[in-house]
Amino acid sequence: MGSAGTGNMASTGTADHADDASRENYLNNGYGWKSWLLTIDHKRIAVLYLISVSFFFLIGGMFAVLMRLELATPKGDVVDAETYNRLFTMHGIVMIFFFLVPSIPAVLGNFFVPIMIGARDLAFPKINLLSWYIYVVGGIFTLIVAVSGGVDTGWTFYTPYSSTYSNSQVALTAIGVFITGFSSILTGLNFIITIHKMRAPGMTWFRLPLFIWAQYATALIMVLATPVLATTIFLVALERIFRIGIFDPTIGGDPVLFQHLFWFYSHPAVYIMILPGMGVISEIIAAFTKKRVFGYSFVAFSSLAIAILGFMVWGHHMFTTGQSVYASMVFSVLTMLVAVPSAVKVFNWSATLYKGTVELTTPMLYALAFIGLFTIGGLTGVFLGIMAVDRHLHDTYFIVAHFHYVMVGSMVMAYLGGIHFWWPKMFGRMYPEFLARFAAIIIFVGFNLTFMPQFIVGFQGMPRRYHTYPEEFGFFNLLSSAGASILGIGYLLPMLYLPWSLKWGKKVGNNPWNAKGLEWQIESPPITHNFHGPVTVTEEAYAYGDEDAHEAGHGTTNTHGQKEATSVR
Amino acid sequence: MSADHAHALPAGVRPPTYSHFEDLAQQEESEKLGMWAFLITEVMFFGALFTAYTVYRNLYPEAFMLASSHLNPTIGGANTLVLIVSSLTMALAIRAAQTAKYRQVVWLTVATMIFGATFLVVKYFEYMEKYDHGLFPGPTMFRGEQFGEHAGGARIFFSIYFAMTGLHAFHMIVGLGIMTWVLIKARKRYFTPERYLALENVGLYWHFVDLVWIFLFPMLYLLGAHVHGIEH
Numbered sequence: 163m164g165s166a167g168t169g170n171m172a173s174t175g176t177a178d179h180a181d182d183a184s185r186e187n188y189l190n191n192g193y194g195w196k197s198w199l200l201t202i203d204h205k206r207i208a209v210l211y212l213i214s215v216s217f218f219f220l221i222g223g224m225f226a227v228l229m230r231l232e233l234a235t236p237k238g239d240v241v242d243a244e245t246y247n248r249l250f251t252m253h254g255i256v257m258i259f260f261f262l263v264p265s266i267p268a269v270l271g272n273f274f275v276p277i278m279i280g281a282r283d284l285a286f287p288k289i290n291l292l293s294w295y296i297y298v299v300g301g302i303f304t305l306i307v308a309v310s311g312g313v314d315t316g317w318t319f320y321t322p323y324s325s326t327y328s329n330s331q332v333a334l335t336a337i338g339v340f341i342t343g344f345s346s347i348l349t350g351l352n353f354i355i356t357i358h359k360m361r362a363p364g365m366t367w368f369r370l371p372l373f374i375w376a377q378y379a380t381a382l383i384m385v386l387a388t389p390v391l392a393t394t395i396f397l398v399a400l401e402r403i404f405r406i407g408i409f410d411p412t413i414g415g416d417p418v419l420f421q422h423l424f425w426f427y428s429h430p431a432v433y434i435m436i437l438p439g440m441g442v443i444s445e446i447i448a449a450f451t452k453k454r455v456f457g458y459s460f461v462a463f464s465s466l467a468i469a470i471l472g473f474m475v476w477g478h479h480m481f482t483t484g485q486s487v488y489a490s491m492v493f494s495v496l497t498m499l500v501a502v503p504s505a506v507k508v509f510n511w512s513a514t515l516y517k518g519t520v521e522l523t524t525p526m527l528y529a530l531a532f533i534g535l536f537t538i539g540g541l542t543g544v545f546l547g548i549m550a551v552d553r554h555l556h557d558t559y560f561i562v563a564h565f566h567y568v569m570v571g572s573m574v575m576a577y578l579g580g581i582h583f584w585w586p587k588m589f590g591r592m593y594p595e596f597l598a599r600f601a602a603i604i605i606f607v608g609f610n611l612t613f614m615p616q617f618i619v620g621f622q623g624m625p626r627r628y629h630t631y632p633e634e635f636g637f638f639n640l641l642s643s644a645g646a647s648i649l650g651i652g653y654l655l656p657m658l659y660l661p662w663s664l665k666w667g668k669k670v671g672n673n674p675w676n677a678k679g680l681e682w683q684i685e686s687p688p689i690t691h692n693f694h695g696p697v698t699v700t701e702e703a704y705a706y707g708d709e710d711a712h713e714a715g716h717g718t719t720n721t722h723g724q725k726e727a728t729s730v731r
Numbered sequence: 732m733s734a735d736h737a738h739a740l741p742a743g744v745r746p747p748t749y750s751h752f753e754d755l756a757q758q759e760e761s762e763k764l765g766m767w768a769f770l771i772t773e774v775m776f777f778g779a780l781f782t783a784y785t786v787y788r789n790l791y792p793e794a795f796m797l798a799s800s801h802l803n804p805t806i807g808g809a810n811t812l813v814l815i816v817s818s819l820t821m822a823l824a825i826r827a828a829q830t831a832k833y834r835q836v837v838w839l840t841v842a843t844m845i846f847g848a849t850f851l852v853v854k855y856f857e858y859m860e861k862y863d864h865g866l867f868p869g870p871t872m873f874r875g876e877q878f879g880e881h882a883g884g885a886r887i888f889f890s891i892y893f894a895m896t897g898l899h900a901f902h903m904i905v906g907l908g909i910m911t912w913v914l915i916k917a918r919k920r921y922f923t924p925e926r927y928l929a930l931e932n933v934g935l936y937w938h939f940v941d942l943v944w945i946f947l948f949p950m951l952y953l954l955g956a957h958v959h960g961i962e963h
Contacts, residue, residue, distance in 0.1 A: 276751075283751035285761040351768050359761040360752075389772045393779035397894060406868040406890040408783065413883035419786050423779050691751070 187687040189589070202287035203690055205588075208273035210294050212581075215265050216657065218301065221308070222256035225249050227650060230612075234643040238630045246629035247314035248330065252307075254317030255335065259342050260301055262569055263431065266438035267384070268297070268349055270580045271377045273588060275353055277681045277688065278371050280362025280697035285355040289348050297345035303338030307331045316627065318428070321409035321420040325401040336399040343392045346434075350384025353377050362680075364699035371679055371703045372448075372461050376441025379465040383430045383437075383472060391427035394420065418484050425476035433472040435569055436536075437465055439576030440507055443529045446583050447511050449677035450526040451518025454704040457510040464503035471500045478547050482556045490549055497547030504540050508533060523675075524598040528579030531606045532572050539567030542617070557627075560620025563613045571609055578605070578656060585660065586674045590686040591667030597659050605652035611645025678704055745925055759928050766932040770939050773902075777943055780895050784950060787887050794884025799954035801866055802892075803857070807952040810853050811944065817846030818941045821934045828922035828930050836917045836930075843937070844910045847903055854900055861889070868893065892951055899947060902940045909933050 188205045191197075198206060229249050232240040241249065272290065276283050284290050307313055313335040315324040324332050357370075357378050397408050398420070407413045409420045448455050455461055477485055477493030485493075511533055520526065542564040545551050555561060586592050615638035620626075624635045631639065673682040680699070684692055745755055752758040788795045820842040827835035861867060865874030868889040875882030913933055916922065922930045 281751065286765060287749070287751065347772055351765060351772070354768055355761050355765045358764060359757060385768060385772050386775055389776035390779045393776055396898075397780075397783070400894060401890075404868075405870045406893065407870075407883075407886050408890045408894065413886050414791065415883075415887055416786065416790065419783060423782065426779075696753075 185685070186689060187590070187685060188690045189687050191690050200291075202283070202291050204272050204276055204284050204287065204290060205688065205690075205692075207290050207294055208269050208271075209588075211264060211268040211272060211297070214294070214298065214301065215261050215269060218256050218260035219653075220657075221305075222253055222261055223650065223653065225253035225256065226646065229253065230643040230646040232629050233631070233639050236631050236633050236636050236639070241629060243629050244314065247316075247627070248312035250627060251313050251316050255313070255339065256304060256308075257569075258317055258431070258435070259339050260297075260304060262435040262573055263346055264297060264349070265573070265577045266442060266580060267353070267377060267380055267434075268293075268345075270373075270442065270577075270584060271353060271380075271438060272349070274584065274681055275356060275374060275377055276360065277684065277692050278374055278679060279357060279360060280365050280680055280693065280699060281356060281360035282691045282693065284352045285360055286352050290352055293345040293348035293352070296348070297342055300338045300340075300342030300345065303334055303341065307335045307338065310334075318424060319395065319398055319420075320424075321398060321401070321417045322411055322415075325398050325409055333399050333402045336395045336402070340392050340395045340399070343388045343395075346384050347388045347392075350381035350388070353381035354385060357381075362697040362699055365697075368459060368462070369699060369701070369703050370462075371441075372444035372455055372458070372465075373438075373441035375462040376437045376444070376465045379469040380434055380437045380441075382466075382469050383434050387427045387430040387434075387473070390423060391431070394423040394427070397423075418480070421480050421483060422476070425479045426473075429476040429479065430469075430472045432565075432568070433468055435573050437468060439532065439573040439580075440465065442576045442580035442583070443511060443532050444507075445679070446525045446529040446579050447514050448704040448706070449583070449675050449679075450521045450523055450529070451514055452676075452706045453514055453518045454702070454706055455510065456513035456516075457506070458703065460506050461510050464506040467503035468500060471496065471503070475500060475547075478552070481549050481552045487549075494547055494549050498544055500547075501540065501544050504536075508537055508540075522599075523582075524593070524595060524602050525579045525583035527599060527602040527606075528575045528582065531602070532575045532579065535567050535571030535575065535609070539564060539571055542567065554623075555620065557625055558620040559616040559624045559626055562626050563616035563620055566613045566616075571613065575605075575609075578602070581656070581660070583675070584681070585663070586670040587681055587686045587688070589664055589667075590669060591663050592670045592674060593656075593663045593667060594659050597655065601652055601655035601659075604655065605649060608645050608647075608649030608652045612642050612649050613645075615639070615641045615645070678706060762928055762932065766935050770935060773939060777895075777898070780891065780898070781946070784891050784895070787884070787891065791881070791884030791887065794878065794881035795888050796954045797878055797881050798866075798885040798888035798892075799951060801861075801864065802952045804952045806853060806857060807948050810850050811948045813846050813850050813853070814941045814944050817843045817850070818938050820846065821937045824917075825927060825931050825934050828917075828927040829924050831924050833917070833920045833922075836922055837914065840910060840914050840917050844907060844914070847907050847910070847937075851900060851903055851907075854896065858893075895947055896951070899940065899943050902943070906933075906937055906940055909936065 188203055192201075198210065201207060201210075228241065229246070232238065232246060232249075238246075272284070311331055313328070313330040313332055315328050315330070315332060319332070319336065324336075357374060361370075400406055401408055401410065407415050409415045409417050411417055444455050444461060475493055475497045477489055478497045481490050481494075511529075542560070546555055546561060546564060582593060582598060619631075619635045619638045622635070624631055670686060672684065672686050674686075675682070680697065681688075747753075747755045747758040749758060752761070820839045824836050824839035824843065827833075827839055862872070865872060865877070866889050867873060868886045873886050873889070875886060878885040910933070913922075913930060916929075
């Protein structure tokens with residue numbers, strides 16, 4: 163390791179990869195558990211996160227499988243009401259705090275934020291590793307909760323049920339979520355400082371890839387909102403353990419205050435769970451239309467606008483829970499405003515597609531699915547932001563369908579799209595393209611079959627969080643459960659063929675997609691310090707269209723003038 | 732690891748400690764900004780509690796005044812003074828490092844730690860006294876009858892009092908832990924006119940914790956119920 167000076171001996175063979183096995187990269191730079199568990203390399207930490215969030219995705223998915231199994235028939239024939247309460251709570255907590263929040267930032271962000279801005283690592287590598295350990299400790303708490311009876315408050319921990327009356331593992335869960343929050347705070351902090359201070363010379367703010375803008379906006383939310391959740395959960399834990407009274411209505415405490423504090427984090431957290439996905443989609447669409455993202459600066463600023471507006475709309479979760487009607491009116495209007503920057507993104511992506519040379523690769527399939535599903539998820543969000551409509555739809559399956567369209571239909575699609583897009587860069591091998599396209603289509607079909615019927619039963623009035631329901635909702639629920647099984651198979655496919663491809667996938671060059679961006683100009687997999695020498699950036703992001711630039715080496719060179727390898731696709 | 736950068740530096744300029752930085756300036760700017768960003772998360776962390784306090788004080792103003800009168804503003808005020816002095820010695824320690832007065836750094840750090848510990852000891856006796864008077868807000872420990880009709884609001888006041896001062900005290904304990912590290916490093920003359928940023932960042936943290944108390948003291952101790960006549 164070390165010599166970043168004249169690394170030519172390593173890069174001469176990159177074009178044909180004849181000597182790939184001998185070339186040093188972040189994966190073969192040290193073996194053994196210590197080189198992984200004590201690593202401060204952002205790429206290795208990203209891989210650690212990849213393994214752990216995938217694990218929690220499986221755990222959260224198992225809870226979902228049991229729920230859909232129960233809901234396949236109107237009667238309660240698989241689990242009882244108590245168990246069902248625990249299932250949906252554990253599903254929500256695991257999926258939100260242990261999968262969705264860290265998914266794109268901690269895996270793809272960790273790996274690519276430094277590379278895409280031309281840095282050798284995040285600003286604070288040790289804090290980065292610490293954040294993973296904090297995540298793991300929080301995760302262990304949650305697993306202990308799962309095997310010791312679970313928790314039944316819903317992921318929202320509403321008081322006074324959570325603080326006083328619930329007989330489940332609220333305190334342990336609260337501690338687990340509290341701890342994990344700090345992992346998210348530290349990741350966000352690291353990203354903000356890195357993006358501010360570590361950009362390579364010439365990498366101005368308006369040359370940043372849109373993925374970076376999205377990660378920056380996400381990091382702002384993580385840093386500003388997560389501490390409020392930490393305090394709120396801390397108060398619930400105090401109230402539960404020491405029986406002090408802060409939200410206890412029997413002594414005049416205000417449970418609605420808990421809801422305000424909780425949603426002050428948890429609504430912005432929705433944008434933690436979607437903004438990074440939007441960043442990924444911008445990258446994929448530019449790469450597979452070979453065009454600059456239409457209205458670059460509008461898309462960049464829309465990320466910040468979503469982050470800022472996201473802090474002012476939390477009250478729309480409380481239209482029916484005793485909030486002043488005048489406050490609700492303000493929150494309603496602000497909620498509808500969030501649709502503006504969201505729509506800016508959707509329209510600009512569509513405009514980018516227009517007259518582009520669209521390649522329907524797996525990442526692009528996921529990106530197209532994202533645009534459609536996010537539009538549905540986002541627009542139904544506007545319905546729910548309207549007070550009168552919300553009164554009818556609150557706590558029905560309509561809202562379940564709405565946020566699954568945003569979180570699963572959009573964020574998980576973006577996550578999978580991003581994983582496929584960058585997989586050859588991360589591991590130097592291509593996933594099986596045909597199988598991957600097949601899986602993408604299965605997931606798309608399965609997803610819609612699962613959640614589209616929930617819009618209908620929700621609109622008809624079926625409430626969420628019950629394990630039984632009237633016969634008349636039977637057909638759509640059966641459809642939903644059938645869709646869930648298809649979706650489950652779809653998710654299992656990448657979990658099988660991606661690890662498979664690590665050993666048997668086709669080896670690829672440095673830029674299999676012929677895409678722009680610093681990450682495609684370094685080796686696959688990258689070396690530990692990412693670049694062989696100082697990086698200077700001389701062109702805009704997504705400088706497609708000028709074919710001469712392709713020959714001229716993109717205007718971005720490392721010290722030894724390493725050229726991009728040709729595509730092997 | 733950063734050998735290729737190190738030899739390019741002019742004489743007397745220290746290379747960055749970590750090889751992923753281009754130069755020392757970039758490292759120090761990152762660390763400084765990192766500390767400020769961390770303090771912003773701390774503001775949000777305490778902010779939720781300040782919000783809770785504000786809401787309840789508006790709901791139960793009389794109960795809050797009554798409950799507040801059970802706190803001793805003289806002890807609280809003395810403790811405030813102790814903290815302010817500790818902030819002064821902290822600031823002077825940084826100044827001493829900047830001017831290469833290495834022995835001063837050590838004893839000013841020790842002084843800061845002593846003042847911090849004093850605050851915590853006083854806080855401990857205050858807590859014990861509240862506990863003995865039945866003011867700890869747990870259901871069996873809290874003697875609400877002394878507040879009459881305001882028992883509920885008073886219990887909320889003491890819940891917030893213990894949550895906020897407890898969290899503040901926890902930050903003080905963490906601060907003392909960091910100070911121990913500072914002391915070990917200071918004895919080895921680690922902090923020099925060229926390398927005092929870590930000390931300065933510890934100072935920022937210490938001042939922040941101090942500042943939280945500057946808000947807590949009037950909010951909790953000086954609500955006006957100490958005026959004769961209002962007292963129960």
